[in-house]
Amino acid sequence: MSRGLRGLLLIATGLLPGLARAAEIDGSALSVLWGVPFAGLLLSIALVPLFAPVFWHHHFGKIAAAWALAFLLPFAAVFGAGAAGVNLVHALLAEYLPFVILLAALFTVAGGIHIRGNLHGGPGLNTAILAIGAVLASFMGTTGASMLLIRPLVRANDHRKHVAHIVVFFIFIVSNAGGSLTPLGDPPLFLGFLKGVDFFWTVGHIHQETLFLVGSLLAIFYAIDRWFHGRPGEAARPDPTPVTRSIGFDGQVNFWLLGAVIALVLLSGFWKSPVVWSIAGTPVGLPGLVRDVGLLAVVGASLWLTPRQVHADNQFGWAPMQEVAKLFAGIFLTIIPVIAMLKAGTQGPFGAIVGAVTRPDGTPDPAMYFWATGLLSAFLDNAPTYLVFFNTAGGDPAVLMTTLAPTLAAISAGAVFMGAGTYIGNAPNLMVKAIAEERGVKMPSFFGYMLWSCGILLPLLVAMTFLWFR
Numbered sequence: 001m002s003r004g005l006r007g008l009l010l011i012a013t014g015l016l017p018g019l020a021r022a023a024e025i026d027g028s029a030l031s032v033l034w035g036v037p038f039a040g041l042l043l044s045i046a047l048v049p050l051f052a053p054v055f056w057h058h059h060f061g062k063i064a065a066a067w068a069l070a071f072l073l074p075f076a077a078v079f080g081a082g083a084a085g086v087n088l089v090h091a092l093l094a095e096y097l098p099f100v101i102l103l104a105a106l107f108t109v110a111g112g113i114h115i116r117g118n119l120h121g122g123p124g125l126n127t128a129i130l131a132i133g134a135v136l137a138s139f140m141g142t143t144g145a146s147m148l149l150i151r152p153l154v155r156a157n158d159h160r161k162h163v164a165h166i167v168v169f170f171i172f173i174v175s176n177a178g179g180s181l182t183p184l185g186d187p188p189l190f191l192g193f194l195k196g197v198d199f200f201w202t203v204g205h206i207h208q209e210t211l212f213l214v215g216s217l218l219a220i221f222y223a224i225d226r227w228f229h230g231r232p233g234e235a236a237r238p239d240p241t242p243v244t245r246s247i248g249f250d251g252q253v254n255f256w257l258l259g260a261v262i263a264l265v266l267l268s269g270f271w272k273s274p275v276v277w278s279i280a281g282t283p284v285g286l287p288g289l290v291r292d293v294g295l296l297a298v299v300g301a302s303l304w305l306t307p308r309q310v311h312a313d314n315q316f317g318w319a320p321m322q323e324v325a326k327l328f329a330g331i332f333l334t335i336i337p338v339i340a341m342l343k344a345g346t347q348g349p350f351g352a353i354v355g356a357v358t359r360p361d362g363t364p365d366p367a368m369y370f371w372a373t374g375l376l377s378a379f380l381d382n383a384p385t386y387l388v389f390f391n392t393a394g395g396d397p398a399v400l401m402t403t404l405a406p407t408l409a410a411i412s413a414g415a416v417f418m419g420a421g422t423y424i425g426n427a428p429n430l431m432v433k434a435i436a437e438e439r440g441v442k443m444p445s446f447f448g449y450m451l452w453s454c455g456i457l458l459p460l461l462v463a464m465t466f467l468w469f470r
Helices: 003-021 032-051 053-079 081-111 123-156 164-173 187-195 201-205 207-229 253-270 286-305 308-313 319-334 336-343 351-356 366-380 382-392 397-401 405-421 427-438 446-468
Strands: 114-116 248-250 276-279 282-285
Touching (some): 032 319, 032 336, 053 319, 081 336, 123 207, 164 427, 187 382, 207 405, 207 446, 319 427, 336 382, 366 405
């Protein structure tokens, strides 16, 4: 943990004695300026790596902590230590820690599985790997599936001249669209699960959209890859990795641990217990506590049971996970006033946004929610964006799953599908790009990647709007 995040925890400790004086935040009374730290952090994530990559690499944790303090200290000064402490503890215990613990478990388990062997990459094999990844993504997370399959996919095609398009479609399908069916699949859906959305709700309500998008992307990819594969000189370079006839797995114990992760998440959703502890006003239920402790145990078991050679073969390291953990600590703190303002509806500073996604009769417009959630997810990371529009739509899971089911479906689909719009839309996107570049793949620039996403994804998303979200 960085020194900045340790400082935040010390501040939280100092704030706790004043919790008795805490009060609910009235979002309608807040100025839009309270959203500046949140916007500043997200813009930092988008722009600093582009213009100052070395500085970002060494100081992203400090940048996240600075923006968090830019919200927390003025908020404590204006509204009191109690209000700041209550909201800080709630963000950490109810949202951030469960979120990052699940990501860490999936990241560790996937990093402990090494796919041994190498096949000769071609349109059929590559399409099959992407299809398998799409299925795995909803069960081991987009992060887990991406970390498991990107290296074997690049290795299978290291004899080819053009590989970047394969990685781009991998990001579209495996790192994003494939994770749309369960809360395990993508961080936004897990946040919805933590808010009370049923585990199987998404698979029941956006499976048609998922099949359409993934199926269309696989068909388009096959056509493009077949065209590249048939060009003269495409496979002229010698294959640096010997082709083997069989594929095997090292670190098989992690498949059992993956099953434990799924079981723990399911358990926390179905197990209803009256045992609840209140920590600084935040209820911590026994099922959630058992889930998080169990997931941490899975992390420890994976690190202990996985042979060192497997981690070495996978080039396993904690840097990607550390970056996600530090950045999202800042995001979950700075988003506190933004959510409060959105909950205020048309009476709050963001009344124009609420009005834009609302029809004249006062009902939500699923198409507008789909595009508003999706476009912001492409640039501002899809997990906090999902949370923002979940609360804009009322934030009541019981209502959103029933009366407003089309709206929740639009929010879920927009956050997951359009997270593929840019490299910064979803955490695995940048991880996959970095791994591919380490293996010698010349990936498109930030805006070059956007040309791919606009040219391929945009028409499919427009078609989905008219088919399901009108």
